[in-house]
Amino acid sequence: xxxxxxxxxxxxxxxxxxxxxxxxxxxxxxxxxxxxxxxxxxxxxxxxxxxxxxxxxxxxxxxxxxxxxxxxxxxxxxxxxxxxxxxxxxxxxxxxxxxxxxxxxxxxxxxxxxxxxxxxxxxxxxxxxxxxxxxxxxxxxxxxxxxxxxxxxxxxxxxxxxxxxxxxxxxxxxxxxxxxxxxxxxxxxxxxxxxxxxxxxxxxxxxxxxxxxxxxxxxxxxxxxxxxxxxxxxxxxxxxxxxxxxxxxxxxxxxxxxxxxxxxxxxxxxxxxxxxxxxxxxxxxxxxxxxxxxxxxxxxxxxxxxxxxxxxxxxxxxxxxxxxxxxxxxxxxxxxxxxxxxxxxxxxxxxxxxxxxxxxxxxxxxxxxxxxxxxxxxxxxxxxxxxxxxxxxxxxxxxxxxxxxxxxxxxxxxxxxxxxxxxxxxxxxxxxxxxxxxxxxxxxxxxxxxxxxxxxxxxxxxxxxxxxxxxxx
Amino acid sequence: xxxxxxxxxxxxxxxxxxxxxxxxxxxxxxxxxxxxxxxxxxxxxxxxxxxxxxxxxxxxxxxxxxxxxxxxxxxxxxxxxxxxxxxxxxxxxxxxxxxxxxxxxxxxxxxxxxxxxxxxxxxxxxxxxxxxxxxxxxxxxxxxxxxxxxxxxxxxxxxxxxxxxxxxxxxxxxxxxxxxxxxxxxxxxxxxxxxxxxxxxxxxxxxxxxxxxxxxxxxxxxxxxxxxxxxxxxxxxxxxxxxxxxxxxxxxxxxxxxxxxxxxxxxxxxxxxxxxxx
Numbered sequence: 001x002x003x004x005x006x007x008x009x010x011x012x013x014x015x016x017x018x019x020x021x022x023x024x025x026x027x028x029x030x031x032x033x034x035x036x037x038x039x040x041x042x043x044x045x046x047x048x049x050x051x052x053x054x055x056x057x058x059x060x061x062x063x064x065x066x067x068x069x070x071x072x073x074x075x076x077x078x079x080x081x082x083x084x085x086x087x088x089x090x091x092x093x094x095x096x097x098x099x100x101x102x103x104x105x106x107x108x109x110x111x112x113x114x115x116x117x118x119x120x121x122x123x124x125x126x127x128x129x130x131x132x133x134x135x136x137x138x139x140x141x142x143x144x145x146x147x148x149x150x151x152x153x154x155x156x157x158x159x160x161x162x163x164x165x166x167x168x169x170x171x172x173x174x175x176x177x178x179x180x181x182x183x184x185x186x187x188x189x190x191x192x193x194x195x196x197x198x199x200x201x202x203x204x205x206x207x208x209x210x211x212x213x214x215x216x217x218x219x220x221x222x223x224x225x226x227x228x229x230x231x232x233x234x235x236x237x238x239x240x241x242x243x244x245x246x247x248x249x250x251x252x253x254x255x256x257x258x259x260x261x262x263x264x265x266x267x268x269x270x271x272x273x274x275x276x277x278x279x280x281x282x283x284x285x286x287x288x289x290x291x292x293x294x295x296x297x298x299x300x301x302x303x304x305x306x307x308x309x310x311x312x313x314x315x316x317x318x319x320x321x322x323x324x325x326x327x328x329x330x331x332x333x334x335x336x337x338x339x340x341x342x343x344x345x346x347x348x349x350x351x352x353x354x355x356x357x358x359x360x361x362x363x364x365x366x367x368x369x370x371x372x373x374x375x376x377x378x379x380x381x382x383x384x385x386x387x388x389x390x391x392x393x394x395x396x397x398x399x400x401x402x403x404x405x406x407x408x409x410x411x412x413x414x415x416x417x418x419x420x421x422x423x424x425x426x427x428x429x430x431x432x433x434x435x436x437x438x439x440x441x442x443x444x445x446x447x448x449x450x451x452x453x454x455x456x457x458x459x460x461x462x463x464x465x466x467x468x469x470x471x472x473x
Numbered sequence: 474x475x476x477x478x479x480x481x482x483x484x485x486x487x488x489x490x491x492x493x494x495x496x497x498x499x500x501x502x503x504x505x506x507x508x509x510x511x512x513x514x515x516x517x518x519x520x521x522x523x524x525x526x527x528x529x530x531x532x533x534x535x536x537x538x539x540x541x542x543x544x545x546x547x548x549x550x551x552x553x554x555x556x557x558x559x560x561x562x563x564x565x566x567x568x569x570x571x572x573x574x575x576x577x578x579x580x581x582x583x584x585x586x587x588x589x590x591x592x593x594x595x596x597x598x599x600x601x602x603x604x605x606x607x608x609x610x611x612x613x614x615x616x617x618x619x620x621x622x623x624x625x626x627x628x629x630x631x632x633x634x635x636x637x638x639x640x641x642x643x644x645x646x647x648x649x650x651x652x653x654x655x656x657x658x659x660x661x662x663x664x665x666x667x668x669x670x671x672x673x674x675x676x677x678x679x680x681x682x683x684x685x686x687x688x689x690x691x692x693x694x695x696x697x698x699x700x701x702x703x704x705x706x707x708x709x710x711x712x713x714x715x716x717x718x719x720x721x722x723x724x725x726x727x728x729x730x731x732x733x734x735x736x737x738x739x740x741x742x743x744x745x746x747x748x749x750x751x
Contacts, residue, residue, distance in 0.1 A: 172695050174560040209474045211562035239697040250728055252735045259698035273746055276519040278739035352731040
């Protein structure tokens with residue numbers, strides 16, 4: 001019986017003081033020794049329930065066992081059977097709600113650090129050049145168009161390219177990766193990793209096309225018609241920002257989290273003027289919301305030089321949406337949390353700049369439809385909070401461009417494309433969809449899971465069409 | 474798939490205003506009057522929206538007019554025939570809703586004059602009578618008058634200093650025509666924010682429906698960032714996906730104008746550091 005240490009092996013991190021001024025990656029990853037020590041905590045269960053918690057069913061027990069034996073190439077091969085973006089998932093997956101939640105160690109001690117181990121293996125593979133990027137062979141003739149180069153689209157592309165299909169990914173922006181590119185900051189996910197994963201897919205034969213907005217530049221009908229695609233996957237994400245619709249929201253210095261993070265991550269505004277895109281550098285930032293995106297915005301504010309960065313949330317710490325790890329890191333970096341606080345209006349100065357927020361305290365009442373306790377304003381508790389930059393991280397809605405421009409594509413009352421959860425099939429024949437455009441804003445790994453299922457379904461659909469054609473001859 | 478955007482013609486309209494004919498068949502394929510493109514000229518560069526002045530599906534071309542304002546527009550204006558825009562994405566925004574009958578008056582201020590051209594052509598092809606009023610500070614800055622004349626039933630040129638045509642602003646000429654009994658049924662205006670505000674004020678008093686093309690700060694241009702939000706009739710709308718044309722009588726011009734100054738300091742710094750822009 002191995003001795004099992006009750007705590008996860010710590011992952012070295014940069015010092016919080018240093019982090020406050022640096023865009024370098026915060027978590028430095030396991031060393032070989034630490035990875036092996038952590039992998040040895042795994043009990044190699046007969047029935048690895050952790051794997052059921054993974055939306056793409058990574059063979060967790062196998063890969064962890066390889067790590068424990070020091071066979072990192074074997075571990076990498078095991079992961080790659082199910083997950084082509086492990087360096088990304090090992091960094092951004094909310095493991096505490098997925099695989100690690102199910103770890104049998106979890107009730108009494110820390111679960112095995114599956115996310116950290118996945119990251120270790122992926123990074124080892126990147127450094128040792130063992131990535132299985134054998135050049136792909138495109139031998140089928142039914143072309144597949146993928147709309148959006150985020151996690152869902154990249155997964156579909158990779159799975160179908162490996163089956164020999166000619167695949168084209170259309171991206172509206174000038175750089176690939178979707179939310180991995182514009183949303184998640186460099187200190188949490190270095191963009192070089194996204195570049196490498198795109199390069200892997202290029203080697204597999206996937207065609208990447210930037211600056212094409214499906215629904216505008218080319219419609220779905222044109223993809224099928226004049227451009228000759230046989231199937232389309234829509235993975236356009238939840239890119240439409242939510243505003244509060246309270247007075248003063250259009251004052252200068254108030255950003256949606258999407259705009260704030262896009263300026264920082266995609267456009268490199270933190271390097272202005274070497275890069276041309278500017279951003280207002282905060283002295284006192286207030287970020288409204290308490291999800292992952294809010295943590296990102298608050299931590300970016302600090303790195304942009306804010307003396308204070310506040311998270312303002314109308315519920316309590318317990319209801320926050322952010323991953324534990326990112327929440328803890330935000331605290332270490334000095335983010336200040338104002339729980340049970342609801343903005344009522346934004347206050348401006350004589351030049352149209354935001355100078356503060358009129359807030360009211362709340363207390364928690366009965367649970368609402370989300371199951372979380374409803375914030376109820378406390379009468380007479382209004383107060384003013386100073387802020388010269390405000391970031392609204394209130395969630396996002398599905399991107400409306402494709403549904404608006406596509407005849408006969410059914411959407412629900414939230415604007416999400418209606419798709420079969422098992423196959424991604426939509427109301428339009430040959431059009432499949434997955435990721436945030438179907439579920440509303442969720443996680444990278446759920447989008448990848450949806451992409452994986454859609455790839456299987458697209459393959460079946462095209463096989464069936466081929467068979468029907470042959471039969472009708 | 475080829476998404477390159479090669480410049481096949483360049484014309485100097487003024488010292489600081491250049492017209493480019495760009496071979497971009499993918500963008501030209503679905504282009505419609507009132508839409509715009511987002512372009513980039515350097516790997517470290519920003520994304521800027523530019524109105525589509527003309528398009529030809531047959532030739533696969535998009536024509537745009539760029540005026541040197543900041544660093545990015547200065548770099549763009551320095552491009553020559555045979556060179557490419559680094560990124561050239563579009564067509565973006567909604568097609569401007571145009572009437573099928575009546576008498577439209579089109580007002581173009583400064584380099585906004587270019588954006589009037591596709592409206593004039595489409596209106597004429599629908600049988601709508603077109604009166605165009607274009608203006609600039611002085612005669613050397615009047616652009617595209619001859620071209621716009623080919624798509625207008627009448628063309629009025631205005632200069633602030635009186636060096637050419639009507640002495641005064643385009644709104645002055647518009648009010649004169651209205652006072653003289655011109656029976657305009659629709660009005661469209663593209664130009665600097667103060668000019669569009671003045672036009673909207675003039676036509677509001679007379680109940681003349683007026684559409685203006687807003688040009689706020691944008692990042693992605695696809696509805697993702699909300700940086701281009703404008704208040705129209707008390708509602709916050711995105712110029713990139715809901716516009717760029719809006720009912721001029723409903724637009725909060727004070728707010729829209731003020732939001733344009735968000736990065737005034739940084740823009741000045743960027744121009745000083747590089748010696749580009751003005």
